[in-house]
Amino acid sequence: MSSQQYATPVKTRGSHDRSKQCDGDVNTPTSPVTPTQKVTSFYTRAPAAKPKSQLDANQQLEQHQILYEQSKQKLLEGIDRSTQILSDLREFSSNRWIVHYPQLESKPASPATFAIRRSQSTLPGQSFEESAAQFDSQHGSPTRPSHPSLQRCNTTQGASASVPNTPERKLPVRSNTTFGRYQEDEGADMSVLKLDLKLGAASNNSHQLVQSLEKSSVAQLLDSRMEQSARHLEKLKQRISDTQSKVLITGDLNAGKSTFVNALLRRQLMPTDQQPCTTVFCEVIDATEANNDVEEVHMLKKGVAYDPKNESTFIRHKVSEIERIVEEAEEFSPEDAPILKCYTHDTRGTQQSLLKNGVVDIALIDAPGLNRDSLKTTALFARQEEIDVVVFVVSAENHFTLSAKEFLWNASNDKAYVFIVVNKYDSIKNKEKCRKLVLDQIRQLSPRTYEDAEDLVHFVDSSVVFGQDEGEDLSSLPETRMEEVSMKVGGVPEEDKAKKEEEEDKAAVAALKNADSLRAFARLEAALRDFVLLKRSKSKLLPAQTYLIRLLSDIAFLAKTNAQVAQVELDQAKEKLAVARPDLAKCQTKRQQLESLFEGEEDEVVTAIMQEAQRKLDIAVERIGKGKPAVDGFSLPPYPGLLDVWNYAYEVRRTLLESLDKAVCDAEDTTRATTQSAERRIKEMGESHLPDDVAKSQRIFLPEAMFAKRRAAGVSGLGIRDEMFEVKVSDLFDALHHLSIVTGGSSATEKGKGVGGKSLTAGSSESEEEMSLVSSLSLGLGALTLVGGKTFGAKTAIETIVRLSDLIGNPTARRWAGPAFALVSTGLIVYFVYDLPNSVPRNVGRSLTSSLTSSWAPQPKTFTTKRELEVDPASSRSSPPPPQSDFSTTHSARMARETRKILRMSNWDLQERFRVAIATRRNAVEAAEKKEKSANDAIRFFQSTSENVCQVRRKVEVVQGWE
Numbered sequence: 001m002s003s004q005q006y007a008t009p010v011k012t013r014g015s016h017d018r019s020k021q022c023d024g025d026v027n028t029p030t031s032p033v034t035p036t037q038k039v040t041s042f043y044t045r046a047p048a049a050k051p052k053s054q055l056d057a058n059q060q061l062e063q064h065q066i067l068y069e070q071s072k073q074k075l076l077e078g079i080d081r082s083t084q085i086l087s088d089l090r091e092f093s094s095n096r097w098i099v100h101y102p103q104l105e106s107k108p109a110s111p112a113t114f115a116i117r118r119s120q121s122t123l124p125g126q127s128f129e130e131s132a133a134q135f136d137s138q139h140g141s142p143t144r145p146s147h148p149s150l151q152r153c154n155t156t157q158g159a160s161a162s163v164p165n166t167p168e169r170k171l172p173v174r175s176n177t178t179f180g181r182y183q184e185d186e187g188a189d190m191s192v193l194k195l196d197l198k199l200g201a202a203s204n205n206s207h208q209l210v211q212s213l214e215k216s217s218v219a220q221l222l223d224s225r226m227e228q229s230a231r232h233l234e235k236l237k238q239r240i241s242d243t244q245s246k247v248l249i250t251g252d253l254n255a256g257k258s259t260f261v262n263a264l265l266r267r268q269l270m271p272t273d274q275q276p277c278t279t280v281f282c283e284v285i286d287a288t289e290a291n292n293d294v295e296e297v298h299m300l301k302k303g304v305a306y307d308p309k310n311e312s313t314f315i316r317h318k319v320s321e322i323e324r325i326v327e328e329a330e331e332f333s334p335e336d337a338p339i340l341k342c343y344t345h346d347t348r349g350t351q352q353s354l355l356k357n358g359v360v361d362i363a364l365i366d367a368p369g370l371n372r373d374s375l376k377t378t379a380l381f382a383r384q385e386e387i388d389v390v391v392f393v394v395s396a397e398n399h400f401t402l403s404a405k406e407f408l409w410n411a412s413n414d415k416a417y418v419f420i421v422v423n424k425y426d427s428i429k430n431k432e433k434c435r436k437l438v439l440d441q442i443r444q445l446s447p448r449t450y451e452d453a454e455d456l457v458h459f460v461d462s463s464v465v466f467g468q469d470e471g472e473d474l475s476s477l478p479e480t481r482m483e484e485v486s487m488k489v490g491g492v493p494e495e496d497k498a499k500k501e502e503e504e505d506k507a508a509v510a511a512l513k514n515a516d517s518l519r520a521f522a523r524l525e526a527a528l529r530d531f532v533l534l535k536r537s538k539s540k541l542l543p544a545q546t547y548l549i550r551l552l553s554d555i556a557f558l559a560k561t562n563a564q565v566a567q568v569e570l571d572q573a574k575e576k577l578a579v580a581r582p583d584l585a586k587c588q589t590k591r592q593q594l595e596s597l598f599e600g601e602e603d604e605v606v607t608a609i610m611q612e613a614q615r616k617l618d619i620a621v622e623r624i625g626k627g628k629p630a631v632d633g634f635s636l637p638p639y640p641g642l643l644d645v646w647n648y649a650y651e652v653r654r655t656l657l658e659s660l661d662k663a664v665c666d667a668e669d670t671t672r673a674t675t676q677s678a679e680r681r682i683k684e685m686g687e688s689h690l691p692d693d694v695a696k697s698q699r700i701f702l703p704e705a706m707f708a709k710r711r712a713a714g715v716s717g718l719g720i721r722d723e724m725f726e727v728k729v730s731d732l733f734d735a736l737h738h739l740s741i742v743t744g745g746s747s748a749t750e751k752g753k754g755v756g757g758k759s760l761t762a763g764s765s766e767s768e769e770e771m772s773l774v775s776s777l778s779l780g781l782g783a784l785t786l787v788g789g790k791t792f793g794a795k796t797a798i799e800t801i802v803r804l805s806d807l808i809g810n811p812t813a814r815r816w817a818g819p820a821f822a823l824v825s826t827g828l829i830v831y832f833v834y835d836l837p838n839s840v841p842r843n844v845g846r847s848l849t850s851s852l853t854s855s856w857a858p859q860p861k862t863f864t865t866k867r868e869l870e871v872d873p874a875s876s877r878s879s880p881p882p883p884q885s886d887f888s889t890t891h892s893a894r895m896a897r898e899t900r901k902i903l904r905m906s907n908w909d910l911q912e913r914f915r916v917a918i919a920t921r922r923n924a925v926e927a928a929e930k931k932e933k934s935a936n937d938a939i940r941f942f943q944s945t946s947e948n949v950c951q952v953r954r955k956v957e958v959v960q961g962w963e
């Protein structure tokens with residue numbers, strides 16, 4: 001913000017001849033000057049020609065104004081920049097990095113001061129002190145403001161050590177306890193940003209309460225503290241931008257505040273009484289410019305912002321009505337007591353008047369007594385932010401009450417300097433003792449005021465200003481009196497009458513006393529004018545400067561400690577990353593290695609299982625084809641005889657099929673065992689590669705669960721249809737088989753094909769007629785084969801038929817043909833019947849083999865879970881199943897598929913655990929990277945905050961330099 005924005009017109013005044021002279025009074029209160037000389041000089045009218053001293057005073061005032069404006073600009077800039085720093089800090093805390101509040105620990109028995117404790121932040125191989133020294137060289141050492149507690153008023157302090165707003169802070173001394181905690185000690189505390197929690201019993205130790213809160217909760221509290229501070233900065237800005245200086249006149253009940261105000265104004269404006277009477281805040285303002293030269297009282301309306309140009313915001317009264325208003329206000333509850341703005345004239349010239357001084361607008365605020373009630377006291381405290389000068393009126397008779405002490409302590413903390421009027425000094429006999437006692441108390445309550453006690457503490461009799469006689473012209477009173485006094489002091493004329501002499505002596509002594517009181521009051525007025533007008537930096541700028549320096553000191557301390565915390569977090573993040581990154585990479589590499597390892601292992605195991613199962617089933621099918629059970633341990637049923645041959649064929653079929661089921665079960669058992677050992681191998685391999693922190697797999701492989709469903713279904717679970725259990729004629733006499741032997745062709749049944757390419761064993765419902773025709777033909781042709789013998793081929797058979805026809809044509813042959821045919825037929829039948837126990841198993845076996853080796857529809861797969869579907873070999877990388885395959889191929893593929901599923905599940909489980917392990921590590925890396933970044937950001941931010949704070953501090957401290 002440019003300086004022009006803040007520039008306020010510098011009021012010029014015709015003359016300020018009092019200042020120089022008053023300085024002389026104020027600065028030498030104990031110098032042995034005669035009363036005549038002093039009082040006369042205070043009230044002497046300005047001569048027409050300006051003396052040299054007056055010119056100097058004007059120059060001094062102008063110079064003062066220039067310096068004041070410059071300092072004001074600097075402070076306003078300082079306030080703006082501090083507001084910005086606060087806002088940045090709040091924004092940073094709420095959005096990017098929670099600002100750490102330095103925690104204070106109760107002071108231990110050892111006298112260590114302000115120890116920053118750090119345990120984890122020390123780098124490996126580095127002692128803590130080295131680490132601390134390194135950090136300090138990087139970031140600078142923090143300084144801390146001294147902020148003594150209220151109890152400190154009970155101690156006797158040296159001036160330099162007890163200055164409350166000294167911006168010096170002790171250097172941190174690190175010890176090896178928890179980082180970021182500070183031992184509570186004198187000066188080791190926050191000031192304006194201090195979190196002073198008052199919550200019941202915990203209020204005794206608010207630091208412990210702060211410590212017990214969550215970091216985010218503390219940050220919230222700190223944020224609201226910063227918000228309050230920002231608001232206060234805004235008020236300070238308004239206060240120092242405001243050309244008006246507000247002087248609050250306060251003190252204990254009946255201390256003589258109203259009397260003092262009246263004395264300053266030289267008129268009985270505010271009502272005074274021996275009983276406590278003031279219940280209102282009355283702000284006395286010069287009416288000349290502020291109210292168009294009209295004397296009147298504005299009674300402010302509650303809850304409405306006062307605007308002197310807006311009649312609806314106040315009730316207009318005459319000045320003479322103040323006494324009545326104040327009297328009526330005594331009836332009101334303290335909250336309803338009105339606030340008055342009293343516009344009045346000061347008939348004195350600018351050289352004498354405090355209100356109408358030509359330099360700055362002054363408002364005198366007459367406040368109710370402090371201990372009237374707590375609410376009023378609170379209200380009074382609240383008003384302190386608006387006021388520039390506190391004039392504290394204390395009765396010399398009573399000294400400081402408890403509430404006066406508390407008020408004075410707070411006021412001097414806020415304003416540094418308080419103007420103290422010790423009133424009713426006239427009624428004290430042992431004046432020296434009183435003076436000493438009062439000053440001792442001030443030294444404890446407001447050290448800076450005590451330092452300037454000659455200017456700031458005045459022992460007066462306010463009531464003397466109005467003289468003893470009613471209606472006496474106050475302005476002429478001193479001169480009149482001084483003439484009398486001069487006469488008396490200079491030498492009383494000799495009179496003859498002793499009585500008259502005595503009376504006159506008494507009057508002279510009384511006049512002398514009055515003159516002393518007047519002189520004291522004159523010094524007070526001069527000092528107050530000086531304080532308010534010439535030393536406005538003290539009265540107006542210094543409170544802002546004091547607050548700013550404290551705030552900046554707190555921010556610098558916060559920045560410093562937070563930079564340290566951020567540095568520790570950065571170190572921790574780096575340490576974490578140094579471990580977490582390689583750990584993640586290792587985990588990822590292991591997973592890739594295992595993945596390819598598992599794929600190879602899985603393919604190998606599955607292929608081996610498939611080949612083994614295929615081999616076993618092929619053997620089984622081959623044995624069945626020979627009419628033998630598929631596996632050992634099975635025997636064919638006994639032949640029951642010709643009459644039960646049909647049933648025999650059925651039992652043979654059933655037995656052969658059951659033996660086939662057993663063969664499949666054997667192959668499945670082998671598969672189970674192989675799968676189990678492969679699964680265990682994969683698991684062990686995975687466990688050995690998985691990081692230690694990954695939980696062991698909870699999955700348990702149950703081999704008996706493999707093929708359980710299929711096995712429960714028994715033979716039908718093999719895909720064997722009911723027709724395969726049905727006995728066929730060919731089971732008894734396989735004519736086609738015999739025919740194929742006769743014709744030298746391959747067995748139709750062996751190929752699984754019937755006549756006309758139809759499968760006889762397919763179980764389709766070929767017509768029984770067709771079958772019986774074929775059977776009859778088979779029987780006939782079978783007889784012929786007997787003639788031709790097994791060695792004949794088809795050609796031989798045809799030749800035989802030709803010969804037979806020749807024989808039929810031959811009468812002799814025709815005669816022998818009948819008996820020969822009957823004989824052959826009988827032989828054939830006998831052979832057929834005799835061979836049935838052997839031929840039936842062969843025929844059944846051939847028939848079954850034909851079915852088993854023909855195209856075998858694979859079992860439809862049923863997936864019970866999504867996981868099964870995912871790991872199904874057919875759905876992923878396994879080789880596609882054969883489109884049409886025989887029994888053994890189908891079932892070996894089924895077993896391989898089941899195995900692949902199991903192994904894939906194990907593999908998947910391992911992959912999943914790796915995925916979780918990798919995700920955990922990646923999260924850890926990301927979190928550490930995030931922490932590293934935010935810590936880096938925080939360090940940069942707090943470094944730049946510290947630099948900004950330093951710049952602003954240098955700027956605002958200039959006001960003190962000017963002092």
Ligand SMILES: Nc1nc2c(ncn2[C@@H]2O[C@H](COP(=O)(O)OP(=O)(O)OP(=O)(O)O)[C@@H](O)[C@H]2O)c(=O)[nH]1
Binds near residue numbers: 275278279368424460
């Ligand atoms: N002797 C003597 N009496 C004084 C002096 N100042 C005030 N008084 C008397 O003390 C009494 C109280 O004075 P006020 O001015 O009403 O006191 P106050 O502090 O304004 O009172 P409240 O506002 O009611 O708290 C009055 O009777 C005054 O005349 C003084 O310097 N010397």
